[in-house]
Amino acid sequence: MKIGMIIISVGVIMFVTGLILYYSIELGQKDHLLRFIKNMGTFIGFSGMGVTLAGILLYLINRNEPAIKENFDA
Numbered sequence: 001m002k003i004g005m006i007i008i009s010v011g012v013i014m015f016v017t018g019l020i021l022y023y024s025i026e027l028g029q030k031d032h033l034l035r036f037i038k039n040m041g042t043f044i045g046f047s048g049m050g051v052t053l054a055g056i057l058l059y060l061i062n063r064n065e066p067a068i069k070e071n072f073d074a
Contacts, residue, residue: 018045
């Protein structure tokens with residue numbers, strides 16, 4: 001498996017984990033621990049989007065392009 005696909009899958013897992021952490025806590029919580037978990041969900045979700053984008057770019061940079069076939073038949 002190419003490294004770009006591994007990074008993409010890690011980024012998607014981070015993004016989904018961030019969504020779960022963010023939306024599992026209700027809005028307006030007064031408890032500091034629950035607010036911290038909600039904020040960490042935001043951070044992990046945004047980080048996951050960045051990691052996914054980096055994986056996509058790495059995958060696109062490292063893919064093998066087909067050789068140019070020159071045909072000079074006239």
